[in-house]
Structure formats: structure tokens, C-alpha cells
Amino acid sequence: MASSAPLGADISEPEITNISIHGFWLLFEGEEHFLSFDDFPWFRDAPVASIFNLEQPHPGHLYWPDLDVDLGIATIKSPENYPLIAG
Template identity: 55%
Template sequence: MTTSEMHGTVTSPAEISNISPNGLWLLCGDREYFLPYDQFPWFKDAPIKHIFNLEEPHPGHLYWPDLDVDLSLEIIQHPERFPRLASA
């Protein structure tokens, strides 16, 4: 039995794929997400090296330790459900 058979499908770690003046792109699993700065303001003026320092302590839970930002994929997929959080 291989490692992937024992533990399920192997996925790539979450990573930032691009940063633009309007937001950033996040690759997580087999999907890409756009995080606009107006909904995710913590990243707008952050140093690039801090944005790229991304951890995924648990599947679907993302953490930027240099920025002390924790986001779930649910928040990223549906920021309108978390208006207080997205306007912080």
C-alpha cells in the first residue's frame, strides 16, 4: 500500500500564485481563489514576503503568521457571510 492509498489524495500545499494592485490569488488544493483587498484588507499594504509566508495547519484553514491572519476556505469562498470580519 502506498502512502497516498493510506492517507487519501495527496494535494499541493496552499500558496499565493499572484499579487496585483487589486488583490491576490491563492491556490488551494485544485482551486484558485481571488482575494480582493476591499474584502480582505489585511493584505493591501502588507509586505510581499509576509503575504507569501502562508501556512495551512489544517485542510481548509489558512494562516499568515507574519500578519496574524487566520482564514477558512468558507470565509474566502463567501466573504459576504462574514461582513464584520471582511471589513476589519
């Protein structure tokens, strides 16, 4: 049976699902990822509202405008492959 939903309608927007003292969880394209503050220090002292303010300007690419943090999903999945340039 064919779906009447528009193409791509089953893909949800990226979402922050939880924040702890160690980092936060991001639900993106059906997968949950943990971004630790050790690996992603730009978020450590950020206001909660700024972490939740998340955009996806391009497929596979996330942007936190309040923090001017721009990350690709490859960096989120494997931060050890992308050494920090600024901290």
C-alpha cells in the first residue's frame, strides 16, 4: 500500500533529547548520539536554551546559531577523527 505522506515526511528534525553534566543526546535521522563536553567543549558552559536552538541548514549538517557551532554528522559520530582546532 502506498503512503500518502510527502516524500521525506518520515524524516524528523534533529532534536536534543537529554542533557547531563557530561554532555547531551542528539536524535538525528533516527539515531541517538551522545556529544560529550570533553569532545565538544563549545557546549560545556552554554545555556540550555542555546543547546536546544538547533538547525539543519544542509543534509547531514547541524548548526547552533546562538553558539556559532557548525558540525557535520561525521564529526558527531566519530569525534576522534576530527581533532579540535579551537576549544
